[in-house]
Amino acid sequence: MKTVWTGPEVGAGTALKLACNAWIASITAAAAQSLALAGALGLDPKLFLTAIEGAPADCGYAHAKGEGMLAGSYEPQFTLDAALKDVDLIDGAARGAGVDTTLLAALRGLYGEASAAGHGREDLAAVYTSFRGPGGTGS
Structure with a gap:
């Protein structure tokens, strides 16, 4: 865990959390698409993870989530529905x-x-x- 001082302004910590969660939602979806x-x-989808490994675009989070995606293992650390709620909050803040x-x-x-396909309580x-066709059963 890391503490980042955002300053004395009320709400600055929440604003930073929204910016960070925008990044998490984005890179998770980007890894899924790739x-x-x-x-x-x-191709074997694992080749994507191999290709980015150690490169400037590498991201440990992509490997952690990507392995779960490929295994079809979505044990929740942060639920998909919570991420969806945050995307709505981020959207409101961005518009403002x-x-x-x-x-x-x-x-x-x-x-x-x-979420509509029944994955809301699973990990984001x-x-x-969503990238694997109806019901997540394949392209």
């Missing part, structure tokens, strides 16, 4: 600050689809099912 794309193109929300709309759609990595 894994699904690799598989749909006839004049920040474009195009990516947030896409994330809302992806996480919303996975279950967003992977």
Whole structure:
């Protein structure tokens, strides 16, 4: 755990949390898309994780969530529905600050689809099912 001093302004910590959770929701969905794309193109999806390993674009979080995605293991650390709720909060904050929300709309759609398919209480990595066709059963 890490503590970051955001200053004396009330709400600054919450604002930083929203920015951090936007990153988490984004990289989780991006990893899911890349894994699904690799598989749909006839590759072993694990090759994506191998390819980014040690590169500037590498991210330990992508490996941790990616392995779970490929195993179909979505033991919740942070539920998909909680991530969806945060995406809505982030969207409201972004709109209020004049920040474009195009990516947030896409994330809302992806996480919303996975939630509607019954994955809301699973880990947010279950967003992977949104990239794998109806019911998350394959491309």
